Amino acid sequence: MIRRNTPGTKSAQLNAWPDQELNEMDSCVALQQYIQQLIRKDCSDVKTICQLPEGQDEALWQYEHLRQLTMELNKFVTSFDGICTDKTCFKMKATDEWHYLCAAHKKPKECCAIDYIIHTLDGTAALLNSTKWFPDRVHVPVKSLKYFKSIARRLYRIFAHAYFHHRPIFDEFENETHLCERFVVFCKLYDLVPDSCLIIPPNEFMVNKEYYAYLCATIVSSSAGDEEGGAAPTPAAAAAPAPAPSPASTASTIPLAIPTPSGGGPLDLGASTAMSQSTMGRSVVAEVEQASVPAMPPPPLEGAASTGVGETPAAGMPPPPPPPHEEA
Ligand SMILES: [Zn+2]
Ligand SMILES: [Zn+2]
Secondary structure, three states: OOOOOOOOOOHHHOOOOOOOOHHHOOOOOHHHHHHHHHHHHOOOOHHHHHOOOOOOOHHHHHHHHHHHHHHHHHHHHHOOOOOOOOOOOOOEEEOOOEEEOEOOOOOOEOOOHHHHHHHHHHHHHHHHOOOOOOOOOOOOOHHHOOHHHHHHHHHHHHHHHHHHHOHHHHHHHHHHHOHHHHHHHHHHHOOOOOHHHOOOOHHHOOOOHHHHHHHHHHOOOOOOOOOOOOOOOOHHHHHOOOOOOOOEEEEEOOOOOOOOOOOOOOOOOOOEEEEOOEEOOEEOEOEEOOOOOOOOOOOOOOOOOOOOOOOOOOOOOOOOOOOOEEOO
């Protein structure tokens, strides 16, 4: 039996093959097949979908989920067409409290929301498909684990923007796919996004509220200000005045990936997180990118790991950007 959608398959016949147990799957993308099978079976069964199957490698499980979530987010974003535009959303926001700069540029930029979303999805795909950081589908190099948090944190913002600014689109897609619920449960299970950044009220969209409450009660979130996790407004930050059009941020440097998309220049998806400021009650979360930095400190997870552009540590390395880091 061929478990594949061949060209010309009608939509009603897609994926029309019987389910398999994970241990019966012998392809090199077995985990992806298994995750997709679980989603097809019941996309609201977030517990089964997200929990690590016995005997499987957790890093690979997270990697395959991030790939799957990114693919599905691309579908989600098609429903933004004509609704989220540079006119309706000229900044990437989630409520007026959270405002994000796009890290997919030499310098972080105030891309309009739809551009931010597309740049982030493209950059995520480039990173997850980068053979340098993820050379195969059977093992995740330790040095690449550090990207999972920043990927998750940035992707979550797409849901947050949709929820707070385009609620009908969010609700329609969520009712059909439970994508945001799966995403949030996945992030919670593996502590990829700090609680302070999970700003969509869970009771407003989750089906498995009790399960999520259980996770929240049993899994302690990493600190909001950790290097990878970024960025919750702090009382001090909230009190700091800053000029409104120039979000300033206190950057914490993290060495993250600089994947090079095919045919393109370096796209830094792995920028530092930054934080937060407030101006007249508006918190600003900025992403400060590192692409122009010629060399970066070795990643905390593996001292000898290379860091993309500018492999050599140290020489010529400018000091970390002084906080606060001003970005237009
Ligand atoms: Zn929008
Ligand atoms: Zn951008």
